[in-house]
Amino acid sequence: MKLKKLFAGVVAAAMIATMAFPAFAATEGLGSKGFTVENNKSFEFDKVWVTNDERDSSIVAPGAALTMTVQNNGQPVTYPQGATPASLELKVNSNDTAGKTASFTVDLPNYSVPGKYTYILKENDPNVAGVVANDNLYQVTVWALQDEANTTGGNHIKECGVKLSQVQLVDGGYVEVTGKGKLSSVENTYQAGTVTVTKHVTGNMGDKSTKFSFKVVLESTKPVNSVVAGNKTFEFATTPNVNGKYTAEQTYELADGETWTITNLPFGVTYTVYEMSGTTAVEDQGTLVVAEDGADSKTYKVTYTSQSGSLNEETEGHKIAATVENNCGAEIDTGVILDNAPYILMLAVVAGAAMTLVIKKRREEE
Missing domain, CATH: 2.60.40.3050 (Immunoglobulin-like)
Incomplete structure (x- = not known):
């Protein structure tokens, strides 16, 4: 009898739950x-x-x-x-x-x-x-x-x-x-990524300890709300310029082998790297004259790799590596004759020896 009552109670509870579940499922x-x-x-x-x-x-x-x-x-x-x-x-x-x-x-x-x-x-x-x-x-x-x-x-x-x-x-x-x-x-x-800018100084007159000045300009057709960082956070304009671009820029210095990094740069935002000569940007294959205190100035040829661009879904590893190379080379006057004079001298010696042999032979025949 007790089992029957228990079973009846379970059935009743199941019926109540069955009636209630549709309401819960519906909502x-x-x-x-x-x-x-x-x-x-x-x-x-x-x-x-x-x-x-x-x-x-x-x-x-x-x-x-x-x-x-x-x-x-x-x-x-x-x-x-x-x-x-x-x-x-x-x-x-x-x-x-x-x-x-x-x-x-x-x-x-x-x-x-x-x-x-x-x-x-x-x-x-x-x-x-x-x-x-x-x-x-x-x-x-x-x-x-x-x-x-x-x-x-x-x-x-x-x-x-x-x-x-x-x-x-x-x-x-x-x-x-x-x-x-x-x-x-x-x-x-x-979507965002990273841009690194690395400095290289080459040439027999290149000074690898010199700090060179740079400027990077960022441009976007959309407002930039991201925290984009270089040596500090970029401060983007809140209104577009006359070209419809939202811009930000920073300046920094690099010596040979040093790298500067832009992080959290949104896809589609264009970066451009400029080496600066005072307030003037040096173009690719342009020249940069560096005046040293108490010494002659040096002229560097500037070459950019990936000077400007933007990240997108096809950018490998969402990272771009840009480089700036400064080359300064010069011919050194060591006192050694480096033109064709040695060859002329050798020909003169050979010609002189030949003439001596000819004269000697004629005297012997006489």
């Missing part, structure tokens, strides 16, 4: 963030930054206030009968956190009719250097739930179930992408 949403939100309140889903090389700790994503546009074939939302679409606006914004997981905040409207509401979201192009636009489509599904405990009459929406999923447009309708039916985050990719 299953953002994992650890929970599946219900109070009506007319906000919920969040993560914005996760990934980089083109997670092993490179010098690549740090910038702060970028990402936004999403609600779109659904020109309609803001699909909604149950009786709801008023003008009152169903969904607002999505993100926190601006450099290099870290942040979040999108979704503000729910005040639902007055129970039912299922779906919103299609697409991230707007952030227009920030190095940040890849996320072109995926996302769907926020909201179940506005009737508060059955409230018996005062009329609709009483207290809680809403929410779910974020990635979708694609198929035959005019939105279909969940396999494996993307329940998401807790949206990824954004940041």
Whole structure:
């Protein structure tokens, strides 16, 4: 008898759980963030930054206030009968956190009719250097739930179930992408790399201890929010110049064998290296005159390798190596005759010897 009662209790509990589970499944949403939100309140889903090389700790994503546009074939939302679409606006914004997981905040409207509401979201192009636009489509599904405990009459929406999923447009309708039916985050990719500038001094008159002056100029068609570092952080202009470029520059000095590095340079940002003669940039194959205190000046021929360029997805190891070579050579007057005089002298000696032999032979014949 006790076993029968125990079995009956288990069956009853199973029936209750079976009745309850569909309601939970219908509103299953953002994992650890929970599946219900109070009506007319906000919920969040993560914005996760990934980089083109997670092993490179010098690549740090910038702060970028990402936004999403609600779109659904020109309609803001699909909604149950009786709801008023003008009152169903969904607002999505993100926190601006450099290099870290942040979040999108979704503000729910005040639902007055129970039912299922779906919103299609697409991230707007952030227009920030190095940040890849996320072109995926996302769907926020909201179940506005009737508060059955409230018996005062009329609709009483207290809680809403929410779910974020990635979708694609198929035959005019939105279909969940396999494996993307329940998401807790949206990824954004940041791409950057490193440029190194190395100095070489060559030639028999080249002074390897001399510090030569350089300037590097960075230009971007998009605003640069990244922390790009050389010997200090580059300070980019917040407004474009007359050429539509956002620019920054730094000066530094290098002697032979020394290297200067630009880190966290976003893809697409152009760098240009100049060796400086005072305030004048020396062009490739140009000359640089260095005046030394109490001594004659030296003239160097300047040769650049990878003087200007930008990183992209095809850049090997997301690294560019630029070099600047200064060559100073001279012919040394050692007192040794280095032209064709020795050969003329040798010919004269041979000719003289030949004439001596001829004269001697004639005298012997006489």
